[in-house]
Amino acid sequence: MAKKIQFSLVYRDMWQSSGKFQPRKDQLERIAPVIIEMGCFARVETNGGAFEQVNLLAGENPNEAVRAFCKPFNEAGIKTHMLDRGLNALRMYPVPDDVRALMYKVKHAQGTNITRIFDGLNDVRNIIPSIKWAKEAGMTPQATLCITNSPIHTLEYYSHIADQLIEAGAEEICLKDMAGIGQPALLGKLTKAIKDKYPEIIIEYHGHSGPGLSMASILEVCKNGADVIDTAIEPLSWGKVHPDVISVQSMLKNAGFDVPEINMDAYMRARALTQEFIDDWLGYFINPGNKLMSSLLLTCGLPGGMMGSMMADLTGMRTTINNVRKKKGEEELSMDALLVKLFEEVAYVWPRVGYPPLVTPFSQYVKNIALFNLLTLEQGKGRYVMMDDSVWGMILGKSGKVPGEIAPEIKELAKEKGYEFTDVDPHTLLPNALDDFKKEMDENGWDYGQDNEELWELAMHPEQYRNYKSGQAKKNMLADLQKAKDAKLGAKVSVEEATAFKHAVADPIVAPVKGQIFWEFQGDAEAAPAVEPFIGKEYKEGEAFCYILTSWGEFETIPAAMGGKLVEINAKQGAKIRKGDVIAYIQRDNAE
Known part of the structure; x- marks a missing residue:
């Protein structure tokens, strides 16, 4: 049978x-x-x-x-x-x-x-x-x-x-x-x-x-x-x-x-x-490259859904790397040459951070380590210079146990930074949270929903749910769609259109120096480019907002000023900006 x-x-x-x-x-x-x-x-x-x-x-x-x-x-x-x-x-x-x-x-x-x-x-x-x-x-x-x-x-x-x-x-x-x-x-x-x-x-x-x-x-x-x-x-x-x-x-x-x-x-x-x-509309957010198959994926093991965002990262990084090479009198790298270098660096980094399966979010973490290593190696600073808290969390065991062994040089770097490795069960690190979200629902007069589904939605996606309830999410989506349509038609979004979607009381985050924008790496690269924070993300006063790679090769941290909620992004990952350019807009918590 x-x-x-x-x-x-x-x-x-x-x-x-x-x-x-x-x-x-x-x-x-x-x-x-x-x-x-x-x-x-x-x-x-x-x-x-x-x-x-x-x-x-x-x-x-x-x-x-x-x-x-x-x-x-x-x-x-x-x-x-x-x-x-x-x-x-x-x-x-x-x-x-x-x-x-x-x-x-x-x-x-x-x-x-x-x-x-x-x-x-x-x-x-x-x-x-x-x-x-x-x-x-x-x-x-x-x-x-x-x-x-x-x-x-x-x-x-x-x-x-x-x-x-x-x-x-x-x-x-x-x-x-x-x-x-x-x-x-x-x-x-x-x-x-x-x-x-x-x-x-x-x-x-x-x-x-x-x-x-x-x-x-x-x-x-x-x-x-x-x-x-x-x-x-x-x-x-x-x-x-x-x-x-x-x-x-x-x-x-x-x-x-x-x-x-x-x-x-x-x-x-x-x-x-x-x-x-x-x-109708979804096609405006589809990366055409995702329709292509590539045997190059075998060499790095990265998920195909990451390729679009990864190439965007690499495009921005290529200019910076070639500027460094130019100053050293070295030949510039083509995109293909840099792509091969990135894949080789992923292959180098992956075993040294314990062979985490390359799936969200750990595929993004490994790619990010490799990407920044390419830059810092060109600058003569060595590897592992730029690793954020999420990457370190994976390495230190806060997300779970990596399958392999962490390389001695990374263990030594963690020791220098005062970081400690842990084998604690990750879910025991998190206190229960539903009572706090119930209180927020009650204070706002929001219904818990059928089978508590609205309470759960707030607890699972707090920032996105608040934006949804306020109507800001719909405005942001329509703005994104209009910009995507205009980009496809080769047009520019008018000042009037941009102003219509910008929150009236938002404050600009202005670049203090010229250089290249680098955002915190986060989000679901299988769903969308993972290099920008989501609209609605909350920042505390003085918290790191983004980074600018200056013309002299140093990263300058840009603070979130008085803090608040991100309502618009004006500079994409890897974008070149001038001193005084608006990077993004933040709405203060007390704004009305």
Whole structure:
């Protein structure tokens, strides 16, 4: 009897791997029945990861969107699943236990059946609590192995983690090949090892197309017992996204597997609707480079979704590096030469910071170390000169245990700075927070929402939720959209348009010197460029706001003046600015 393979449509991740925002609620409601009519999907990824956050940034209530999108699939018997980042839940930094536990109750009530729990370090301590909370809430916990290639990421390494997660109650295992660099042979052996030991455990494979290995990996995992394969549809399939369901179905059908047929009429309608959403507004935030596959990704192991933001970083850095080289009488570097240097530096840095799997946010951290090393090496200052608190947090163990050993030179640098390494369970460092958010909801007269979903939203994404409630998020999104449209048309945003969206009481942050802007590195590079803070971020008086690389090669810290809320960014990452230029606008907390 032929092995039955089910397909999942990763509709959320299709968008997140391509651009900045997600479809609106009305668009999701329109396409859901067509996806169902395609008849080939046993599962659909409906939410999670950055879904809720980016919808807030677009001025839309994500809870209503999740409920609306899940409902038709629930009624049709198609399982829905979401992505969550374990300790970080749906954001880029750690989440208190009480907020994480509430998430599963909310998501189950909203109609999400399965939660895909992963940790960027494969530290089971960051996953196991979520398995418990998901089961208590009535969800199916799918625990995840983040796949990468290194001397320590072996069959035994992954099998041991799977043992611990299954023992903790995981009912499914996902092989998350986030960069598409997982070697098919290893993935096949890993699938077999898990299935032989735990035949009842469902295995789902998730592989991005990036460097081109994922189709071979799909065939290998299916031959060795996988049950579900994540797929995409045009016009967002392939590139840095996922293989198209048509090709996957054809390959597996001809290999003798029992796979569902595809209603091609419905496929073409879903394809047309997705293109309509792109043309409507989402396409203005899609990086064209994300439609391309590249075997260069194999050499650095970075996720394909990072390439757009990484190239923007590199473009800005190239000018600075070449200015330094020019002063030394050395030949300037082309973009291709610098890209190769960056990939080589990533390969150098990665083992020395303990081989963290290159997935959000740790892929960004490793890339950032390498990027700044290129500059400081040219300046004769050596490596590891510019590493922010987030990077040090990963190195010191505050985010969990890195799989490998930290290099002696980095340990020595930490000692010089007075930093201490820790092996503490990361989630124990965070005090519960729901009571404080309840107090804020009560003071503002805000409703907790159905099944406490609005309380949870505030607790999970406080700054974005406040901006959503005030209406500022919608204004910012419309401003971004207008600028993107004008840029595509080769036009400039008028002074009147810019002024209309700028907060009336915001204060400018002015460059005290000329140079090049460098922002704090943060955010979800798989969803959007990760080099600028989000609109609405709060700053304390005198807190570091950004950095300017001066013409004499030093970084000058620019403070956030009197502090407040970021309402507009005028200088992009790597932009050249003159003394007196406005970098951004901040609204003071007491402004009305």
